[in-house]
Amino acid sequence: MLVAFSVAPSGTGRSDGSVHDAVAAAVRIVRESGLPHRTTSMFTEIEGEWDDVFDVVKRATEAVGAFGSRVSLVLKADIRPGFTGELDAKIDRLEAALEASEDELDD
Structure with missing residues (x-):
């Protein structure tokens, strides 16, 4: 499964609205996951198995929670059993399609 997520704190008390430290804490957890x-x-x-991915998302969300009184989580999942390597494969297929359509325009 592929999951795209964004997590950010609110109620941070920062006048500039910056959340980079909180996001860095979340990204650190993702990177350390090995997925x-x-x-x-x-x-x-x-990308990974359901339980593994959602464990990382949960821990990343909890890490961001330390930076504010609320947390906003946006999540989108592509659940396609039996497929792995889709993090890059989906992009590769898109680039191939774009290249093919450009070649057709050149003909």
């Missing part, structure tokens, strides 16, 4: 992952400016994607 395949990718972090972008808005989400962290993680």
Whole structure:
């Protein structure tokens, strides 16, 4: 399964609204999990078995909770039994499709 999630504290008391320290605490947990992952400016994607992935998401959310009085969690899952390596494979298929359509335009 693939999960894309974003977790952030609120009620931090910071006037600048910055949450980078809290997000870093969450990303550290993801990286230490050993599961395949990718972090972008808005989400962290993680791949693995249901229980393993949700354990990491739970621990990351709890880590962020230490930085504020509330936590916001946004989560999207792609549950496709029998498939692994999709963190990169989905991107590879997209790039191949884009390249194929560009080749068709060149013809």
